[in-house]
Amino acid sequence: MINKEKLPLLVLRDMVVFPGMIAPIFVGRTRSIQALLNAKIIDNDRQILLVLQKQPNQDSPNVQDLHSIGVVAKIIQTVRLQNNAKVLVEAIDRVKLDNIVSNETYLEAEYSVIPDKVVKDKGSSKILVSNVMELFIDYTKKHKKINPEIIDTIVAEIEKEPTNFSYITNVLSSHLISPLLIKQTLLEETNPQTRIETITDILTSGMAQLEIEQSLQQTLKKQIEKTQREYYLHEQMKAIQKELEVDKSDFSDIEKKINTLKLSKEAREKAENELKKLKLMNQMSGESSVIRNYLDILLAMPWGKFDKNKTNITTSREILDRDHFGLEKVKDRIIEYLAVLQRSKKIKGPILCLIGPPGVGKTSLVKSIAESIGRKYTKFALGGVRDESEIRGHRKTYLGSMPGKIISLIKKSKTSNPVMLLDEIDKMGSDFRGDPASALLEVLDPEQNSHFVDHYLDVEYDISDVMFIATANSYNLPRALLDRMEIINVSGYVEEEKLQIAKNHLMPKQFKMHSMKKNELSIDDAALLEIIRYYTKESGVRSLEREISSITRKALQKILSDKEIKNISVTSTNLEEYLGVKKYNFGLAEKEDQIGSTTGLAYTEVGGELLTIEALTFPGKGEIKTTGKLGEVMKESAQAAYSCFRSRASNFGLKYEDYKDLDIHLHVPAGAIPKDGPSAGCAIFTTIVSLMTKIPVKRTIAMTGEITLRGMVLPIGGLKEKLLAASRGGIKTVLIPKENVKDLKDIPPNIKDSLEILSIATIDEVLKFALTNPNFVVSS
Numbered sequence: 001m002i003n004k005e006k007l008p009l010l011v012l013r014d015m016v017v018f019p020g021m022i023a024p025i026f027v028g029r030t031r032s033i034q035a036l037l038n039a040k041i042i043d044n045d046r047q048i049l050l051v052l053q054k055q056p057n058q059d060s061p062n063v064q065d066l067h068s069i070g071v072v073a074k075i076i077q078t079v080r081l082q083n084n085a086k087v088l089v090e091a092i093d094r095v096k097l098d099n100i101v102s103n104e105t106y107l108e109a110e111y112s113v114i115p116d117k118v119v120k121d122k123g124s125s126k127i128l129v130s131n132v133m134e135l136f137i138d139y140t141k142k143h144k145k146i147n148p149e150i151i152d153t154i155v156a157e158i159e160k161e162p163t164n165f166s167y168i169t170n171v172l173s174s175h176l177i178s179p180l181l182i183k184q185t186l187l188e189e190t191n192p193q194t195r196i197e198t199i200t201d202i203l204t205s206g207m208a209q210l211e212i213e214q215s216l217q218q219t220l221k222k223q224i225e226k227t228q229r230e231y232y233l234h235e236q237m238k239a240i241q242k243e244l245e246v247d248k249s250d251f252s253d254i255e256k257k258i259n260t261l262k263l264s265k266e267a268r269e270k271a272e273n274e275l276k277k278l279k280l281m282n283q284m285s286g287e288s289s290v291i292r293n294y295l296d297i298l299l300a301m302p303w304g305k306f307d308k309n310k311t312n313i314t315t316s317r318e319i320l321d322r323d324h325f326g327l328e329k330v331k332d333r334i335i336e337y338l339a340v341l342q343r344s345k346k347i348k349g350p351i352l353c354l355i356g357p358p359g360v361g362k363t364s365l366v367k368s369i370a371e372s373i374g375r376k377y378t379k380f381a382l383g384g385v386r387d388e389s390e391i392r393g394h395r396k397t398y399l400g401s402m403p404g405k406i407i408s409l410i411k412k413s414k415t416s417n418p419v420m421l422l423d424e425i426d427k428m429g430s431d432f433r434g435d436p437a438s439a440l441l442e443v444l445d446p447e448q449n450s451h452f453v454d455h456y457l458d459v460e461y462d463i464s465d466v467m468f469i470a471t472a473n474s475y476n477l478p479r480a481l482l483d484r485m486e487i488i489n490v491s492g493y494v495e496e497e498k499l500q501i502a503k504n505h506l507m508p509k510q511f512k513m514h515s516m517k518k519n520e521l522s523i524d525d526a527a528l529l530e531i532i533r534y535y536t537k538e539s540g541v542r543s544l545e546r547e548i549s550s551i552t553r554k555a556l557q558k559i560l561s562d563k564e565i566k567n568i569s570v571t572s573t574n575l576e577e578y579l580g581v582k583k584y585n586f587g588l589a590e591k592e593d594q595i596g597s598t599t600g601l602a603y604t605e606v607g608g609e610l611l612t613i614e615a616l617t618f619p620g621k622g623e624i625k626t627t628g629k630l631g632e633v634m635k636e637s638a639q640a641a642y643s644c645f646r647s648r649a650s651n652f653g654l655k656y657e658d659y660k661d662l663d664i665h666l667h668v669p670a671g672a673i674p675k676d677g678p679s680a681g682c683a684i685f686t687t688i689v690s691l692m693t694k695i696p697v698k699r700t701i702a703m704t705g706e707i708t709l710r711g712m713v714l715p716i717g718g719l720k721e722k723l724l725a726a727s728r729g730g731i732k733t734v735l736i737p738k739e740n741v742k743d744l745k746d747i748p749p750n751i752k753d754s755l756e757i758l759s760i761a762t763i764d765e766v767l768k769f770a771l772t773n774p775n776f777v778v779s780s
């Protein structure tokens with residue numbers, strides 16, 4: 001039924017109000033405010049019609065611009081603001097508008113209430129409601145636009161009236177998030193069941209849309225994350241590249257070296273691999289500095305660099321003669337060796353080893369050899385080397401590891417064919433860290449050393465062009481090493497030679513070193529001889545050189561501190577002024593012939609020595625006791641000499657009773673110095689015989705020779721050194737084993753001339769020469 005009484009019409013721009021709902025409305029348009037003001041009071045309520053305009057953006061819609069279905073509502077509250085108002089309305093019924101008219105200030109219309117159709121199939125509608133409710137809850141939760149508390153209230157209210165389908169659909173419709181037109185359709189639908197279905201459809205499609213949106217959002221989020229990640233990585237890469245850019249020059253240096261150096265194939269591959277690793281590394285890391293160091297060393301090696309072989313034996317001889325006095329035999333041997341080199345360019349044979357006491361010129365000979373063949377000189381001091389890695393290096397993985405000395409010295413000499421002096425090869429030790437001698441064997445073996453691998457370099461380096469020359473003070477070398485080497489004996493010098501060396505080599509050398517002019521200082525021969533005799537005690541000339549150096553310094557100081565002094569001459573009279581009191585007595589021979597004291601001759605690492613052997617008797621059990629740090633061999637030699645004496649005692653007119661209760665104490669002075677070897681046998685025997693027979697031993701005689709129990713004299717070593725010591729010590733006569741006579745040809749004539757050298761084959765002969773009363777032996 002149409003309600004002919006008109007009600008003012010409030011046109012809504014963008015909302016649909018459903019029956020039963022309370023809604024706040026902002027009213028701004030004048031016509032709307034006028035409509036509000038003219039709301040009619042019906043049943044004690046101010047009532048008004050509400051309708052949606054078709055186009056939300058129209059400011060003054062005409063009658064045809066409005067939907068025909070709306071609601072009649074009561075105004076609960078009105079709040080007037082300055083130019084507009086806020087009104088709270090409660091929709092009462094769905095209405096159809098008729099006869100809409102516009103009076104002066106607002107629209108008004110007649111209306112007829114449209115009741116909802118009665119739902120017949122309540123069962124299925126109930127199911128539909130529970131479905132739609134579930135959907136609604138899901139949808140609103142997902143949508144997140146509706147406050148969860150409101151959802152709870154709606155759900156609670158609906159649960160209160162589960163069969164009021166009109167109410168339920170209106171509530172759900174008003175909370176749907178959907179376009180206005182759809183809402184208007186819902187308002188216009190009078191069948192609640194149809195409305196439920198429509199709402200279900202709307203929610204389902206809304207859900208699907210939401211899901212799509214959400215997955216789209218996620219993809220978008222992922223996309224953004226991916227882009228951000230890529231951006232970040234990109235930036236990081238830029239930073240790394242920038243970092244690398246800085247070091248690029250470093251790498252290019254290394255690359256250049258790898259490409260230009262004459263590396264072996266293996267070394268090139270290794271260098272390239274290491275460089276590859278290095279490029280991928282953090283340049284600040286410890287490992288990268290290990291690799292850098294390694295590459296530095298590997299690429300600093302003189303790959304393929306050789307000094308040109310200038311071997312010419314004539315010039316070599318000249319240089320050796322220029323630098324060294326005497327040593328003819330040694331020089332001959334060296335020249336022979338160099339002759340092979342001149343022909344074959346590479347010596348595959350054994351390496352040279354110069355053996356002799358200190359200061360005899362071994363080192364300077366090697367320097368001269370290097371100079372004479374135009375090669376660099378380098379020295380590997382082996383004294384005290386105990387660790388194999390000093391020769392062959394440590395693996396580069398160890399912290400602070402380094403290549404071995406051989407490789408380091410080659411690198412330092414900047415050529416692959418230097419002359420390398422292996423100094424003091426006899427002083428090499430060995431311990432748990434490995435035996436350096438066996439590593440050295442590999443170095444010296446011409447078959448192996450072209451493939452020498454240093455632990456640090458870890459690639460083969462050909463050292464077969466290096467000329468190794470060893471020096472040693474003694475023959476105390478591992479057998480295998482001795483076999484690899486050609487020994488050249490460099491023995492000591494006699495006084496005359498020392499004098500010549502001092503005048504022609506040491507003095508000019510020291511003068512040059514101290515910038516002393518030739519005419520400013522002179523040391524006469526007598527003074528030099530005194531230095532040799534009283535200030536030095538050596539086979540070589542090292543101390544002599546030191547003393548000359550000390551004189552030069554003192555003379556220089558005098559010249560510089562006193563302008564009056566223009567030159568200085570050092571003679572035997574003023575020598576003490578420069579060198580202080582005499583350090584040694586010349587000639588160790590006894591002042592008088594002694595009972596129980598004999599002079600023996602020893603050969604030590606520092607050259608020949610006079611050895612006094614003395615003995616005493618005292619009551620005892622007929623035993624012999626030895627002191628003076630004697631080695632096992634020397635002790636046994638004393639035992640043998642004593643047994644030999646006892647077996648022959650009757651020859652010397654002695655009865656068993658004479659010596660059976662006597663102990664002998666045999667001592668060799670300079671008790672702190674270890675002594676060993678069998679060559680003092682003769683001297684010990686002579687001492688015992690002299691002691692027991694009370695016949696003195698001639699003071700001017702010295703002897704050397706091993707004895708057997710049966711009284712034979714056996715040969716000894718180091719003859720030249722021993723004769724030199726005898727001549728230095730003021731000895732007149734030397735007894736040497738008969739078998740050593742053949743060695744005399746190697747002894748310089750001046751030594752032979754300065755001594756009476758007698759050969760002995762038996763101990764009887766020894767006694768005949770050594771005792772002051774030789775007839776005694778013969779008569780007995």
Ligand SMILES: Nc1ncnc2c1ncn2[C@@H]1O[C@H](COP(=O)(O)OP(=O)(O)OP(=O)(O)O)[C@@H](O)[C@H]1O
Nearest residue numbers: 323324325357358359360361362363364501505541
């Ligand atoms: N025959 C010689 N002619 C000239 N100078 C010599 C001669 N012998 C030695 N010298 C000089 O004596 C000094 C010591 O020699 P050098 O250092 O070569 O001795 P060495 O035998 O190598 O000793 P070490 O075994 O202790 O190494 C050097 O200055 C050297 O030039």
